[in-house]
Amino acid sequence: MKEKSMEWNHMWIDGEQVTLQETFEVYNPATGAVLAYVPNGGERETKQAIDAAYRAFPEWSKRTAGDRAGYLLDWADRILAHHEELALLLSSEQGKPLAEARGEIAGTAYMIRYNAEEGQRLAGEIIPASNPGQKLMVFREAVGVAGLITPANFPAAILAQKVAPALVAGCTIVLKPAEQTPCIAIALFRHLMETGIPQGVANLVTGEPAAIGNMLSADPRVRKISFTGSTEVGKILMRQAADHVKRLTLELGGNSPVIVFPDADLDAAAEKIVSNKFENAGQVCNGINLIYAHKKIHQELVDKLAERISRLQVAPGLAPDSQVGAMIDPSYLAKVERLVADAVEKGAKVLTGGRRLTENGLGNGLFFAPTLLDEVTHDMELTKEEIFGPVAPVLTFEDETEVLERSNNTPYGLAGYVFTRDAARMFRMIAGLEVGNMAINGTSLAYPQAPFGGVKASGIGRVGGKQGVEEFTELKYVALTFE
Ligand code: ADP
Numbered sequence: 001m002k003e004k005s006m007e008w009n010h011m012w013i014d015g016e017q018v019t020l021q022e023t024f025e026v027y028n029p030a031t032g033a034v035l036a037y038v039p040n041g042g043e044r045e046t047k048q049a050i051d052a053a054y055r056a057f058p059e060w061s062k063r064t065a066g067d068r069a070g071y072l073l074d075w076a077d078r079i080l081a082h083h084e085e086l087a088l089l090l091s092s093e094q095g096k097p098l099a100e101a102r103g104e105i106a107g108t109a110y111m112i113r114y115n116a117e118e119g120q121r122l123a124g125e126i127i128p129a130s131n132p133g134q135k136l137m138v139f140r141e142a143v144g145v146a147g148l149i150t151p152a153n154f155p156a157a158i159l160a161q162k163v164a165p166a167l168v169a170g171c172t173i174v175l176k177p178a179e180q181t182p183c184i185a186i187a188l189f190r191h192l193m194e195t196g197i198p199q200g201v202a203n204l205v206t207g208e209p210a211a212i213g214n215m216l217s218a219d220p221r222v223r224k225i226s227f228t229g230s231t232e233v234g235k236i237l238m239r240q241a242a243d244h245v246k247r248l249t250l251e252l253g254g255n256s257p258v259i260v261f262p263d264a265d266l267d268a269a270a271e272k273i274v275s276n277k278f279e280n281a282g283q284v285c286n287g288i289n290l291i292y293a294h295k296k297i298h299q300e301l302v303d304k305l306a307e308r309i310s311r312l313q314v315a316p317g318l319a320p321d322s323q324v325g326a327m328i329d330p331s332y333l334a335k336v337e338r339l340v341a342d343a344v345e346k347g348a349k350v351l352t353g354g355r356r357l358t359e360n361g362l363g364n365g366l367f368f369a370p371t372l373l374d375e376v377t378h379d380m381e382l383t384k385e386e387i388f389g390p391v392a393p394v395l396t397f398e399d400e401t402e403v404l405e406r407s408n409n410t411p412y413g414l415a416g417y418v419f420t421r422d423a424a425r426m427f428r429m430i431a432g433l434e435v436g437n438m439a440i441n442g443t444s445l446a447y448p449q450a451p452f453g454g455v456k457a458s459g460i461g462r463v464g465g466k467q468g469v470e471e472f473t474e475l476k477y478v479a480l481t482f483e
Contacts, residue, residue: 007036007183007186007187008026008035008036008037008038008182008183008186008187009023009036009037009038009039010039010186011039011041011045011049011186011203011204011205011206011207012186012189012190012193012202012203012204013045013048013049013052013203013204013205014048014049014051014052014199014200014203015052015193015198015199015200016199018039018041018045018048019039020039020040020041020045020207022039022040023037023038023039023040024037024038024040024179024207025037025038026038026093026179026180026181026182026183027180028092028093028095029094029095029180029326029327029328029329029365029366030092030095030316030317030318030325030326030365030366030367031316031364031365032364032365033364035092035093035183036182036183038182038183038186038206038207039206039207040206040207040208041205041206041207041208041212042207042208042211042212042215043211043212043214043215045205045207045212046174046176046205046211046212046215046216047215047219049174049203049204049205050145050174050215050216050219050221050222052199052200052203053145053172053173053174053200053201053203054145054172054221055200056172056198056199056200056201057142057144057145057171057172059198060167060170060172060198060201061141061142061170061171061172062170063170065119065120065122065168065169065170066120068116068119068167068168068170069116069117069119069120069168070116071167071192071195071196071197072112072113072115072116072119072164072167072168073112073113073116074195075112075191075192075195075197076109076110076112076113076116077109078191078194078195079105079108079109079112079188079191080106080109082191083102083105083106083109084102086105086156086184086187086188087101087102087104087105088101088318089183089184089187090104090105090155090156090184091317091318091325092317092318093155093180093181093183093184094152094153094155094180094181094184094317094328095281095317095325095326095327095328095365095366096280096281096317096325097315097317097322097323097324097325098317098318098320098322099322100279100280100317100325101317104154104156104157105156107157107448108156108157108159108160108188109160110448111157111160111161111164111448112160112163112164113448114164114448114449115160115164115165115168115448115468115469116164116168118165118168118449118465118466118468118469119164119165119168119169119469120168121466122140122169122466122469122470122473123140124137124138124139124140125137125138126138129479131481132483133481133482133483134479134480134481134482134483135478135479135480135482136477136478136479136480137477137478137479137480138475138476138477138478139475139476139477139478140470140473140474140475140476141170141473141474141475141476142169142170142171142472142473142474143169143171143223143224143247143472143473143474144171144221144222144223144224145171145172145173145174145221145222145223145224146162146166146171146172146173146174146222146223146224146225146226146472147173147174147175147176147216147217147222147224147225147226148162148163148166148173148174148175148176148225148226148227149175149176149212149213149216149225149226149227149228149229149237150162150175150176150177150178150185150228150229151178151228151229151285152178152179152180152181152283152328152329153280153283153284153285153328154280154284155177155178155181155184155185156184156185156188157446158228159175159177159184159185159188160188161228161448161463161464161468162175162226162228162463163175163192163202165463165468165469165471165472166226166472167197167201167202168469169469169470169472169473170472170473171224171472172200172201172202172203173201173202173203174203174204174205174216174222175189175202175203175204175205176204176205176206176207176209176212176213176216177204177206178229179206179207179209180328180329181328182206185204185206186204186206189202189204209233213233213236213237213240214240217237217240217241217243217244217246218240218243220244222246223246223247224246224247224248224249224471224472225237225241225246225247225248225249226248226249226461226463226471226472227248227249227250227251228250228251228252228285228463229251229252230252230253231252231253231411231412231457231458234250234252234459237250238250238460247471247474248460248461249453249459249460249461249462249463249471250459250460250461251285251452251453251454251458251459251461251463252285252412252414252454252457252458252459253285253386253412253414253457253458254285254286254287254289254386254412254413254414254415254454254458255289255290255383255384255385255386255410255412255414256286256287256288256289256290256412256414256415256416256417256435257288257289257290257291257292257403257407257416257417257433258273258276258288258290258291258292258416258417258418258419258443259292259397259403259407259416259417259418259419259429260273260291260292260293260294260297260301260419261294261297261418261419261420261422261425262294262296262297263420263421263422264297264419264420264421264441265419265421265441266297266300266301266304267304268419268441269301269304269419270301270304270305270308271308272442272443272444273288273291273305273392273417273443274305274308274309274312274392275443276288276417276443276444277390277392278309278312278323278324278370278390278392281324281325281326281327281328281368281389281390282336282387282388282389282390282391283327283328283332283388283389285414286414286415286437286445286446286452287388288392288417288443289382289383289386289387289393290376290383290393290395290407291305291392291393291394291395292395292396292397292403292406292407293394293395293396293397294396294397294398295396295397295398298394298396301394302351302372302374302394305372305392305394306351306352306372309352309353309370309371309372309392310352310353310370312324312370314357314362314367314369314370315362316362316365324367324370324390325367326365326366326367327366327367327368327389328366329366330366332366332388332389333356333366333368333389335385335387335388335389336368336387336388336389336390336391337356337368338381339380339381339382339385339387339389339391340354340355340371340373340382340391342380342381342382343373343376343380343381343382343393344373346377346379346380347375347377348373348374348375348376348377348380348393349373349374349375350371350372350373351372351373351374352369352370352371352372353368353369353370353371353372353390353391354369354371354373355368355369356368356369357369368389368390368391369390370390370392371390371391371392372392372394373391373392373393373394374394375394376393376394376395377395378395378406380393383395384410386412400425400428400429400432404429404432404433407433408432408433408434410456411456411457412454412456412457412458413434413435413436413454413455413456413457413458414435414436414437414454414458414459415435415436415437415438415439415445416429416433416435416437416438417438417439417440417442417443418433418438418439418440418441419440419441420440420441421441426440434455434456435454435455435458436452436453436454436455436458436459436462437452437453437454446464447464448464448465449464449465450464450465451463451464451465451466451467451468452464452465
């Protein structure tokens with residue numbers, strides 16, 4: 001990887017590479033080295049991008065879905081043809097282990113393919129009429145110019161999860177990537193531009209988050225905002241959207257529990273909890289925040305978790321044996337340190353980890369040891385806030401009603417995980433947990449064909465599935481009298 005690469009020194013506006021005098025630095029979080037200087041765009045560049053997207057919309061939205069899908073399928077092929085190079089960039093910029101980065105890049109291509117295909121199956125409806133000689137018809141139309149704002153934890157996959165459904169539905173787009181991870185977005189856009197997609201259909205603006213966000217919200221020509229990130233910023237965007245009653249898809253924070261009942265397969269539960277909890281160093285929006293272990297199996301589960309967690313290899317993402325890489329942002333690491341210190345002060349027991357790692361050459365990076373905390377109680381801040389880091393807190397419970405009440409006692413409602421073999425209990429948990437997504441006897445949720453999203457303060461709308469494409473459309477209903 002060329003450090004300070006000039007490859008990432010531009011935005012994409014109206015089909016052109018745009019550079020700026022003013023730039024910001026992007027770091028490799030494993031080493032602290034500067035990876036790139038990226039244009040620090042703001043209101044002016046965002047307006048130019050909206051102008052371009054608005055000009056491109058009439059022609060793009062009139063094309064057939066099959067035609068639009070063709071560009072996306074070509075894009076997916078190009079991404080797969082550059083798979084390793086993109087995975088190396090993703091790991092260097094974001095910090096995740098190369099194995100995970102490879103998985104994310106492959107997932108990015110599959111996400112694009114799925115949306116390209118699903119977008120061709122979107123259909124309207126003809127409803128039986130109330131009068132003879134009449135047809136009641138429902139059309140699906142592209143919503144217009146869409147503003148897309150993506151986070152740093154899955155900067156490739158989430159980009160695809162927004163760009164692909166928007167484009168196949170007939171929207172034109174202005175995308176703002178997270179300030180920690182603009183390079184992978186710039187690289188993915190280069191491959192998109194190489195498909196020959198018409199000028200102005202897809203625009204990328206890097207830079208000042210609030211200035212770009214404000215502009216996307218303030219311009220009435222942007223008809224839709226799709227955002228993935230913190231609940232805090234989601235609320236800002238929702239307030240701003242009110243002025244134009246702008247359409248919103250919001251994928252926000254969570255406080256997701258996993259509940260392990262005594263009849264569960266504890267080896268499988270431990271295995272799957274650890275793979276969920278420590279993926280991407282715990283920076284996963286639907287990652288497990290709290291582990292509720294039934295009193296009867298608490299000790300056995302904790303032992304199995306401790307054994308697996310203490311074996312996890314922490315190393316820079318590009319090291320061959322890395323299983324847990326650097327955290328993406330110093331503020332995320334600081335939050336984890338604060339939450340662990342608060343929990344320990346209030347009586348939590350550290351079974352493994354519990355501190356920042358600085359030895360063995362990790363000192364310049366943002367590494368936190370995979371951590372297991374036992375004897376966690378609800379007065380500790382980490383039971384209320386999203387940890388977003390490699391820390392697994394264990395609480396105990398005795399009965400189903402009590403654990404449901406405790407799990408639902410949060411403003412969030414993103415994901416819930418349950419381990420049990422009892423079918424009746426599974427359905428009681430499905431009915432009882434106030435979440436948008438659940439996994440039972442597993443901890444994987446993110447699939448291109450599944451509608452993912454939150455309830456309560458975890459969001460509005462869904463990404464993925466046919467619903468994810470529908471989010472970029474509006475219905476137009478027509479009562480046609482022909483006799
Ligand atoms: P996280 O806490 O997961 O980093 P953020 O909500 O801070 O999430 O960031 C997610 C995305 O939102 C990033 O692209 C970030 O730049 C962007 N963002 C931050 N502040 C604003 C804002 N005021 N308006 C629009 N986007 C913003």
